[in-house]
Each structure stands twice: as C-alpha cells, then as structure tokens.
Amino acid sequence: MSTDQAAVDRHGTAHELDRGVRLGALLMALAGIAFVGYGVVFLGRTFFGSGFELGVETLNGxxxxxxxxxxxxxxHYINHLHVATAAFxxxxxxxxxxxxxxxxxxxxLWAWATAVVAAVVGLALALPMHYADLFTHNWMTHLxxxxxxxIVFVVGAGLSVRGLLSESRSAESGGETDV
Structure with a gap:
C-alpha cells in the first residue's frame, strides 16, 4: 500500500471514529433529555394526576x-418524596x-465516564425495588x-467510547490511528 493510500485509510478511519463519537454523544444527550422528560412527567403527575405516579394508579386499590x-x-409526605424524586x-x-x-x-473521556457513572448509579439504585412486588404497577407505562x-443511552455510550478510546490510543502513539 502506498503512503498516500495509508494516509487516506487512517484519515477515513479517524473520520468514522469521530462520527461515532458525535453520534454516540448525541444519543447520550437525547437520553439525558428523555430522563428530564420523565422527571417532568413524574412531577406533573404529583400535582395534576389522579394516581400516584406514572403507571401506578392505586396502591392495592x-x-x-x-x-x-x-x-x-x-x-403530603408521598408528594414530597415524588417531588424530590422528580428533581433528582x-x-x-x-x-x-x-x-x-x-x-x-x-x-x-472524563465526561463520558462521569455521564455513565451518573446514569448507572441512578438506575442501579432505583430499578431493583420495582422487582420486589411491593406494589402493583403497569410495567409498560411505569418503567x-x-x-x-x-437503551438509547447505552447505544450512544457504546458508539462514543469506541471512538474516544481509539482517539486516546492514537494520541498516545503519536497521532497514528490503530486500523
């Protein structure tokens, strides 16, 4: 392969990795906005809904x-907890x-790691309680x-980290991209 062809291949690969970072970051950001939307719906249900929260109309009737x-x-205490949960x-x-x-x-890369840790901690603490069958909820609307x-966040995180790690390796090796 000629030197010119190698440069084109490296540039093309770097461009694809960069595109993966951009697309992954976009998906991660959209998922973050969706988290905000869920919090807003949670808050709205507290003040304007007929049930307890999204997908939970009654507690055992x-x-x-x-x-x-x-x-x-x-x-008042349940509403206080709902407002705090919506805020977080x-x-x-x-x-x-x-x-x-x-x-x-x-x-x-530090921003990627921080975004992933923030999302994982929140989900890891919040989701398991839903599988203890302590109250009835509509799985589809609640979770x-x-x-x-x-899912959108995980796809975005996967796409972006691939490019971020490749860029990091490329910088460490003096600018050459691993192909």
Missing amino acids: VTPADLDAVDPAVM ISSTGIAVAALSWYGVRRGQ GPIYLAT
Whole structure:
C-alpha cells in the first residue's frame, strides 16, 4: 500500500471514529433529555394526576384521595418524596445531557465516564425495588420510558467510547490511528 493510500485509510478511519463519537454523544444527550422528560412527567403527575405516579394508579386499590381522607400528612409526605424524586431524575438528566453534548462530543473521556457513572448509579439504585412486588404497577407505562431512554443511552455510550478510546490510543502513539 502506498503512503498516500495509508494516509487516506487512517484519515477515513479517524473520520468514522469521530462520527461515532458525535453520534454516540448525541444519543447520550437525547437520553439525558428523555430522563428530564420523565422527571417532568413524574412531577406533573404529583400535582395534576389522579394516581400516584406514572403507571401506578392505586396502591392495592387505595387511591391518593383515600389516603388523604385518612391522614392528609401521608399524602403530603408521598408528594414530597415524588417531588424530590422528580428533581433528582431531572437533574441527573441535565447532567448527562450536558456532559454528553459539551464533553463527550468534544472527545473528553472524563465526561463520558462521569455521564455513565451518573446514569448507572441512578438506575442501579432505583430499578431493583420495582422487582420486589411491593406494589402493583403497569410495567409498560411505569418503567418503559426509562428503559427506552436507557437503551438509547447505552447505544450512544457504546458508539462514543469506541471512538474516544481509539482517539486516546492514537494520541498516545503519536497521532497514528490503530486500523
């Protein structure tokens, strides 16, 4: 292979890796925005919904109105927890979107790692409780949106890290791209 052809191949590969970083960062950022959207819906359901949260209309047949009639403080406390949960879901989404769009897209591996850790910690702590069968919920409406956003996030993280690690190896080897 001629020197010119090798340069074209390296440039083409670097371009593809760069495109993967950009597309991956975009998907990660979109997933972060979806997390924010889920938090906003969660918040809206707290103040304007008829049930407890998305996909949870009653707790074993007991409605929020039933609980409020028994002890309004219980519903105020549940609403307080819902607002706090919505805030942390939304703030994590903002952080993930910003890290992805402004850091990962520019090739910063630390931003990728921080976005991944933030999302993984939130999901790893929140999701297992849903499988303990402590209350009835509609799986599709309650967890479906978060799982869809998570799939988009994981695809984006995978696409972008491939390019980020290749760029990192290329920089360490003096600018040559591993082909």
